[in-house]
Amino acid sequence: xxxxxxxxxxxxxxxxxxxxxxAVAVYGYTxxxxxxxxxxxxxxxxxxxxxxxxxxxxxxxxxxxxDLHKGWASCGLACISPDVQDVVLNLTxxxxxxxxxxxxxxxxxxxxxxxxxxxxxxxxxxxxxMSVLTLPYIPGTTMGVHGGFLESxxxxxxxxxxxxxxxxxxxxxxxxxxxGHSKGGAEAALxxxxxxxxxxxxxxxxxxxxxxxxxxxxxxxxxxxxxxxGPVTYRVTSMADPVVAMPPMFLFNYCxxxxxxxxxxxxxxxxxxxxxxECFEDSNASSSIDFYDRSVKWHKNYLGLPPPDHAAAxxxx
Numbered sequence: 001x002x003x004x005x006x007x008x009x010x011x012x013x014x015x016x017x018x019x020x021x022x023a024v025a026v027y028g029y030t031x032x033x034x035x036x037x038x039x040x041x042x043x044x045x046x047x048x049x050x051x052x053x054x055x056x057x058x059x060x061x062x063x064x065x066x067d068l069h070k071g072w073a074s075c076g077l078a079c080i081s082p083d084v085q086d087v088v089l090n091l092t093x094x095x096x097x098x099x100x101x102x103x104x105x106x107x108x109x110x111x112x113x114x115x116x117x118x119x120x121x122x123x124x125x126x127x128x129x130m131s132v133l134t135l136p137y138i139p140g141t142t143m144g145v146h147g148g149f150l151e152s153x154x155x156x157x158x159x160x161x162x163x164x165x166x167x168x169x170x171x172x173x174x175x176x177x178x179x180g181h182s183k184g185g186a187e188a189a190l191x192x193x194x195x196x197x198x199x200x201x202x203x204x205x206x207x208x209x210x211x212x213x214x215x216x217x218x219x220x221x222x223x224x225x226x227x228x229x230g231p232v233t234y235r236v237t238s239m240a241d242p243v244v245a246m247p248p249m250f251l252f253n254y255c256x257x258x259x260x261x262x263x264x265x266x267x268x269x270x271x272x273x274x275x276x277x278e279c280f281e282d283s284n285a286s287s288s289i290d291f292y293d294r295s296v297k298w299h300k301n302y303l304g305l306p307p308p309d310h311a312a313a314x315x316x317x
Contacts, residue, residue, distance in 0.1 A: 034272045036259070037282075042268035048261075049268055049303055052236055054083045055114075055209040056302050059181040062102050062116035068092040072105070085109075091163045098148075098155040102184070104163050106171065113167050115160065117180035117187040119212075134252045137221055144252060145217035149186045157194055164195060168202050178208045182243055182299065185210030189225070189233065189257065196228055208233040211302050214246045215254040219279055222255040226280060230258045237286040238263045238302050242294035244286050255279035262286050268303055 034040065034048070042049070060078035067074040072087045079087075084107070091104040101118035134144030135151075168176065176195075180188035189208055196203040206229065213235055217225070225233075237244045237260055247254045260273035262285040273282035281287045 034261075034270075036272050037274040037284075038272055039264075040270040040272070042270070045268070045270050048270065050083070051209075052211075052303055053081075055177065055179040056181065056211055057081050057084045058103075058105070058114050058116040058177075058179050059119065059184055059211060061105075062118040062180065062184060066092060066103055068103075087114075090167060091159070093156050093159065095156055098151040100152040100156045100187070102156070102160075102180075102187075104160065104167070106167065106174070111171070111174045112177050113164070113171060113174050114177045114179065115164070115188065115191060117178075117184035117191065119180065119182035119184040134218060137217065137224070143218060143220040143224055145190065145221050146186065146214075146247070146254075149183065149190055149216065152183075153187050153190045153194065157191065160191065161195060161198060164202070165199055168199065168205070174205070175207055176202060176205045178206065179210065180213075181211040181302070182214070185213030185235070186216045189213065189216055189229075189235075192233075193225055193228055203228075206232055209236065210234075211236045212238065212241050212243050212299050213256075214243050215249070215256050217255070218253040219255040220253075222257045222280055225257040226275070230275075230280075233257065234259060234261055236261045236263065236302065239265060239286075239298045240289045240294040241286065241298040242291065242296060243299045245289075245291055245294065249279065256281050260285050263303065266301075 034045070057078045061072075061075040064075035064078060066072065066079065066089065068089050068091065072079050072089055078084070086107065086109050088106045088108070089103060090106055092102070094101050103116050105114045105116070106112070107114060133147045135147045137143050137145045137150070164176065167174075178188040178192035180186070188210055192206055192208045196206055208229060210233075216222075235256065235258070249255065256279060258273070258275045258280040260282065262271045262273060263269070264271055271285055273285040275282070
């Protein structure tokens with residue numbers, strides 16, 4: 001057997017093992033167990049729907065520019081849901097250059113520290129979205145990430161890291177969840193990776209939930225991300241969302257990281273993607289939709305919780 005053939009078999013075997021691990025470890029909730037490559041009817045994954053709705057509300061709160069001084073209830077409909085009651089805000093930020101908006105909150109009932117990043121809810125954020133030229137994630141390496149998202153995260157990372165380090169010490173048994181919709185999802189994933197690499201002992205506590213996340217970096221970065229946080233990252237996509245297909249793969253070798261959970265229709269049927277390619281994109285999941293068949297309405301509809309429509313703040317500069 002040739003060395004090349006042996007390497008291919010070994011890689012395939014590791015993929016199977018990785019998928020099996022996910023089938024056991026998915027979500028960290030004992031009442032949810034999903035298997036990559038399997039389709040689920042909506043009525044069979046209601047616990048998953050509940051988790052998605054909860055973290056979508058945090059994403060909406062970040063996009064609504066929730067005010068630290070006014071308290072959690074300052075973000076409208078997203079903040080009055082029973083599944084995010086008793087949340088205590090710890091930090092909010094609204095920075096113009098590089099543009100960045102988000103929050104850190106503590107939820108004692110669920111024993112969670114949540115870091116939520118805002119989506120494209122300021123016109124200026126469109127500039128961030130379009131800054132698709134990749135920059136090295138780690139100086140001196142070739143793995144590239146979206147330049148706009150990287151600058152947004154790095155512009156506030158010292159403040160976020162300082163608050164998280166203190167909260168992690170104050171609440172040693174709390175899970176640390178990073179979440180966001182659209183641009184906010186990409187920034188949440190990137191921030192989670194930075195935190196995992198910079199705060200000792202916090203990595204096992206991290207979970208990442210993103211919604212409508214665009215591609216974050218190239219294939220080398222996607223592989224690096226998966227080695228670090230792939231088993232605890234849940235990238236939720238909705239039917240024919242066009243944003244998850246951007247930037248296109250031919251541009252700077254952009255690729256998605258895992259694990260994709262595809263909401264297949266209005267009813268909330270689910271397909272759990274398999275990581276069968278180096279770009280971690282399953283042709284049976286959201287990438288099965290032709291780009292010209294996609295619609296922005298699906299980017300705004302994640303189980304009936306569209307951030308722009310539920311946000312209290314108006315679209316601003």
